[in-house]
Amino acid sequence: xxxRCSTAWSGAHFSSSAVPxxxxxxxxxxxxxxxxxxxxxxxxxxxxxxxRSDRMHYTKEVKAWEKIMTAxxxxxxxxxxxxxxxxxxxxxxxxxxxxQHMLSNWMLPATLYSYYLLLDVSIDTGKAAEYFKFAGFFxxxxxxxxxxxxxxxxxxxxxxxxxxxxxxxxLVPSLFYLLNWSEHTEALITSRRRMAxxxxxxxxxxxxxxxxxxx
Numbered sequence: 001x002x003x004r005c006s007t008a009w010s011g012a013h014f015s016s017s018a019v020p021x022x023x024x025x026x027x028x029x030x031x032x033x034x035x036x037x038x039x040x041x042x043x044x045x046x047x048x049x050x051x052r053s054d055r056m057h058y059t060k061e062v063k064a065w066e067k068i069m070t071a072x073x074x075x076x077x078x079x080x081x082x083x084x085x086x087x088x089x090x091x092x093x094x095x096x097x098x099x100q101h102m103l104s105n106w107m108l109p110a111t112l113y114s115y116y117l118l119l120d121v122s123i124d125t126g127k128a129a130e131y132f133k134f135a136g137f138f139x140x141x142x143x144x145x146x147x148x149x150x151x152x153x154x155x156x157x158x159x160x161x162x163x164x165x166x167x168x169x170x171l172v173p174s175l176f177y178l179l180n181w182s183e184h185t186e187a188l189i190t191s192r193r194r195m196a197x198x199x200x201x202x203x204x205x206x207x208x209x210x211x212x213x214x215x
Contacts, residue, residue, distance in 0.1 A: 016107075016144045017076040019137065020114070024065040031057045060124060064117040068137075071110045079103060086159055096159035099152055105173045107148060111141050 035057035050056045058066075079098060086095040118137060122130040152171030157164050167187040176182040 016072045016111070016141055017080060019140055020065060020069040020072050023133075023137075024062070024069045027062050027065055028058070031059050031062050061121050061130070064121050068114040068117055071113055075103065075106045075110045092159040092161075096156045099156045099159075099171070101174050103148065103152065104171050105175050107145055108173075111145050114141065 032052055079095075079102075082091050082095040082098055085091040115134070115138060118130075118134040122134050149171050150169075153168045156171075157167070165187055166184040168185050172182050177184060
């Protein structure tokens, strides 16, 4: 189980956090180099020559990757830090609740938002290279999200040391349960305990035994 948790965390963080950050850094550096190229500087009025921090060199693609990086850092960044602590048996319950309420609700919207931004850039530029970038990010993020969708609850219940009355097979958004769009799968021990209670109640009624008869 520990290996499953470690694999889920590592894969999710690499594809959903490190990849956007790396892509933004490389593209921003290239955009700055192109902006400061001698051939380009001759066509830029002196009053528009700015510092790198002024972001005048940002292209639509760079802006898109910056938003993707921010969105995924918001969702996966805290998970990375808490995951490191949790694997050392620290902040286990906090990490489990983060998976249950933050990751389950936000990982898919962040991913779909990223798809929208990259697809918009691809359609706007019409370049094959942009479509390849979109396809590459789509594949990496899909594997990450799908992996956490199927293994996220295993990680969560592992961090809770099995002390949960539920045994949901997939990491469904917790908001769905609140809105009654989905139902929890009860853990086997909970189901057995409920069946035992029902059987006991039935036996008492059948033999006319009242709760107060036992001390």
